[in-house]
Each structure stands twice: as C-alpha cells, then as structure tokens.
Amino acid sequence: MLLSLKGSFPPAILALADGTVFQGNSIGAAGSTTGEVVFNTAMTGYQEILTDPSYCQQIVTLTYPHIGNYGVNGEDIEADKIHAAGLIIKDLPLVASNFRKTATLTEYLVSGKTVAIANIDTRKLTRHLRTHGAQNGCILGLAEGEAVTQALIDKAIAAAKAAPSMSGLDLAKVVSVKQTYEWTETEWKLGAGYGVQITPKFHVVAFDYGVKKNILRMIAQRGARITVVPAQTPAADVLKLKPDGIFLANGPGDPEPCDYAISAVKELIETGIPTFGICLGHQIMALASGAKTFKMKFGHHGANHPVKDLDNGRVSITSQNHGFAVDEKSLPANLRPTHISLFDNTLQGLARTDKPAFCFQGHPEASPGPHDIGYLFDRFTALMEKNKTEKTEKENA
Numbered sequence: 094m095l096l097s098l099k100g101s102f103p104p105a106i107l108a109l110a111d112g113t114v115f116q117g118n119s120i121g122a123a124g125s126t127t128g129e130v131v132f133n134t135a136m137t138g139y140q141e142i143l144t145d146p147s148y149c150q151q152i153v154t155l156t157y158p159h160i161g162n163y164g165v166n167g168e169d170i171e172a173d174k175i176h177a178a179g180l181i182i183k184d185l186p187l188v189a190s191n192f193r194k195t196a197t198l199t200e201y202l203v204s205g206k207t208v209a210i211a212n213i214d215t216r217k218l219t220r221h222l223r224t225h226g227a228q229n230g231c232i233l234g235l236a237e238g239e240a241v242t243q244a245l246i247d248k249a250i251a252a253a254k255a256a257p258s259m260s261g262l263d264l265a266k267v268v269s270v271k272q273t274y275e276w277t278e279t280e281w282k283l284g285a286g287y288g289v290q291i292t293p294k295f296h297v298v299a300f301d302y303g304v305k306k307n308i309l310r311m312i313a314q315r316g317a318r319i320t321v322v323p324a325q326t327p328a329a330d331v332l333k334l335k336p337d338g339i340f341l342a343n344g345p346g347d348p349e350p351c352d353y354a355i356s357a358v359k360e361l362i363e364t365g366i367p368t369f370g371i372c373l374g375h376q377i378m379a380l381a382s383g384a385k386t387f388k389m390k391f392g393h394h395g396a397n398h399p400v401k402d403l404d405n406g407r408v409s410i411t412s413q414n415h416g417f418a419v420d421e422k423s424l425p426a427n428l429r430p431t432h433i434s435l436f437d438n439t440l441q442g443l444a445r446t447d448k449p450a451f452c453f454q455g456h457p458e459a460s461p462g463p464h465d466i467g468y469l470f471d472r473f474t475a476l477m478e479k480n481k482t483e484k485t486e487k488e489n490a
C-alpha cells in the first residue's frame with residue numbers, strides 16, 4: 094500500500110533548523126513553506142487542526158500514523174481557510190471514506206495551497222522535537238518529475254534557519270477578522286447539522302485573536318448571541334455594545350507583544366463584566382492581571398491531555414494547543430490557579446479572586462477532542478446569569 098503511494102507522489106524534503114533532514118513524498122501543493130515544527134498527538138481531527146488559526150506559522154506533524162482516511166468535508170472547519178503553515182504525516186491511506194466526505198485530504202491541501210509531506214518517520218521526528226524542543230523547519234514539496242538534490246536539501250536547511258522565531262511574534266492581529274460580525278450558529282447534531290440561536294438571553298462580545306468556530310458555537314448554544322470584534326478593538330468600543338459577557342479567543346503567536354489586547358482586557362475586567370478566556374485569551378487575561386508568560390520547550394498539542402480541576406480534584410481529558418504558558422511563580426495575589434496539567438504541572442486554569450473573570454489554557458471546545466471540560470462554558474453562562482440578575486435587582490431596588 095505504501096509502495097504504490099510512494100510511486101504516485103513526487104518527492105519532498107523536510108529540513109529542521111538544526112540541519113536534521115527527512116525525505117518523503119509531497120501530498121499537498123508543490124513549493125516551499127517554513128514555520129515552527131510542532132507535534133500533535135490527536136488521533137482524529139486533521140481538518141480542524143489544519144484550519145485552527147492558532148497554527149498560523151506552525152508546521153504540524155501528526156503522531157497518529159494514518160491521516161486522511163476519512164477525507165474532508167464542508168463542516169469540520171474551525172476557520173474559513175487552512176492556517177497551518179504545513180503538514181507532516183506518516184501514512185496517507187489510499188482510500189478515504191466517510192458519509193460526509195466531499196474531497197480527499199490531498200485535494201484539500203492542494204486547493205488550500207498547503208505544502209505537506211508524507212512517509213516521514215513521525216515517531217523519530219517527535220522524539221527529536223521532544224529532546225531538542227520545537228524548532229523551525231522547512232518543507233520543500235517538489236513538482237512532478239523533479240528529483241531531490243543536495244542543492245535542494247541545502248536550500249531547505251537555509252530556509253528553516255532563516256524563518257522567524259515564534260518568541261516575540263504578534264500573530265493575533267494578523268489572523269484576526271478586520272470587521273465586526275454577528276454569530277448565532279450553535280453546535281452540530283447528527284442528522285440536523287448546525288443550528289441557530291434564535292432566542293438569545295445574553296449578548297457576548299468576543300475578541301477575535303484567531304477564534305475557532307466551535308468556541309462560538311458552544312457559547313451560542315448556551316443562549317448567547319455573539320458580536321465578534323477585531324483583536325485591536327479598544328475597551329471603550331466594546332462597552333458601547335453593552336455586553337453581558339466578554340470572551341477572549343484563542344490565537345497564534347506569542348501573547349506578550351499583544352499590548353493592545355492586554356490593555357483593553359485590563360480595562361474591561363475592572364468593569365466587572367463576566368470575562369472568559371481560552372488559550373491565547375487565557376494568557377492575555379493573565380498578562381492583563383500582572384502575571385508573566387514563557388515559551389515552553391515543545392508545548393502541548395493533542396487531544397489526550399489530563400488536566401486536574403484544583404477545586405474538586407476532578408481530572409478531565411482535554412484538547413490542547415499551546416507553545417507558551419503562564420508562569421505560576423508570577424501570579425499576583427488576585428489570580429488563583431484553578432487547573433493544572435498532569436503531564437508537566439504547568440498552569441491550565443486561572444480565576445480572578447476580585448472580579449468575575451476566569452480562563453483556561455486548553456481547549457474546552459475540543460474540536461477535535463473529548464468534551465470533558467465543556468463545563469467551563471456553563472460556568473461562563475452562570476456568571477452572566479448571576480451578573481444580570483444582580484443588575485436587575487439593583488435597578489429595581
């Protein structure tokens with residue numbers, strides 16, 4: 094199976110910045126791409142991963158060996174285009190089968206102009222990244238009839254070395270929407286597809302730092318209409334929209350240079366409007382509260398990460414995708430740890446002790462991944478409900 098596949102796809106080169114070279118086959122667009130090479134251990138969800146804006150300028154290697162076996166469809170997207178800079182896999186099965194399939198993975202990668210490489214020893218590559226840390230890489234996908242030469246290998250290594258470091262990169266404002274828009278779509282149901290929120294109780298303003306659609310769906314499902322605003326929207330403009338709740342989205346890059354977001358969030362939390370942050374949003378909330386973030390060695394990317402809720406000892410299996418984390422030693426007195434990773438004890442959740450604001454480092458919307466920690470969306474709704482009731486009582490008093 095693998096032999097026939099190898100014969101039908103042109104060669105490709107994967108070079109890491111430290112000079113390590115792998116050779117495989119090009120299964121996406123021909124051409125070259127660079128980015129930070131990270132590994133993701135999820136067994137399914139390659140389409141959601143490719144379209145997750147948090148993967149902007151990252152090349153994703155999937156440790157699950159068979160990728161592409163259920164093709165792609167029009168529903169499993171987390172954004173309107175592929176955001177990952179490239180894809181690295183082991184085996185592309187010859188047959189893709191699923192009742193929702195509209196195209197094969199290869200067709201999707203080619204139409205999305207995404208460079209991808211298959212037939213790579215992804216276990217070896219992952220061990221390398223775990224030992225030496227995430228690093229920049231380059232995939233060179235050759236055209237039909239082209240052959241690998243030492244000059245091309247040298248070119249790929251040079252491109253990997255020249256790629257910008259993820260530390261210090263503000264990518265939230267790059268991927269963010271430029272215009273405000275309204276969102277009412279709810280969660281997917283078998284046989285019915287996505288629904289629409291027609292009787293919203295709450296109005297949520299969501300900062301788009303690179304938001305995944307399933308987050309918006311899960312908030313809408315719980316009774317909200319959402320106004321999604323660009324990453325650089327000032328706090329005053331958000332307040333004009335009279336939100337019942339504020340949501341801080343996930344997003345790519347380093348949170349530290351996002352000074353516009355940090356100052357807007359600082360101001361908004363002070364107003365007492367319930368605020369919930371996910372991933373980059375979690376890091377921004379921490380920075381806005383006075384904590385610090387740091388770059389991890391190889392980050393957390395997968396759908397099998399155990400996280401402990403420190404309030405009740407409950408362990409959830411969670412979806413994760415981050416390369417930075419909040420430094421526990423830097424927490425101010427009004428920022429309380431609520432969750433930790435059981436893989437490496439890094440911080441996974443925080444809550445303000447003085448304001449109705451909390452955040453989570455992993456991905457409660459999963460997509461892909463288990464739904465164990467979906468209760469955080471209910472917590473956000475409960476905070477909005479409480480705040481609304483208190484406001485009405487005050488007005489009526």
Ligand SMILES: NC(=O)CC[C@H](N)C(=O)O
Binds near residue numbers: 346
């Ligand atoms: N998924 C995210 O929001 C990622 C946040 C941030 N870019 C990180 O890598 O840590």
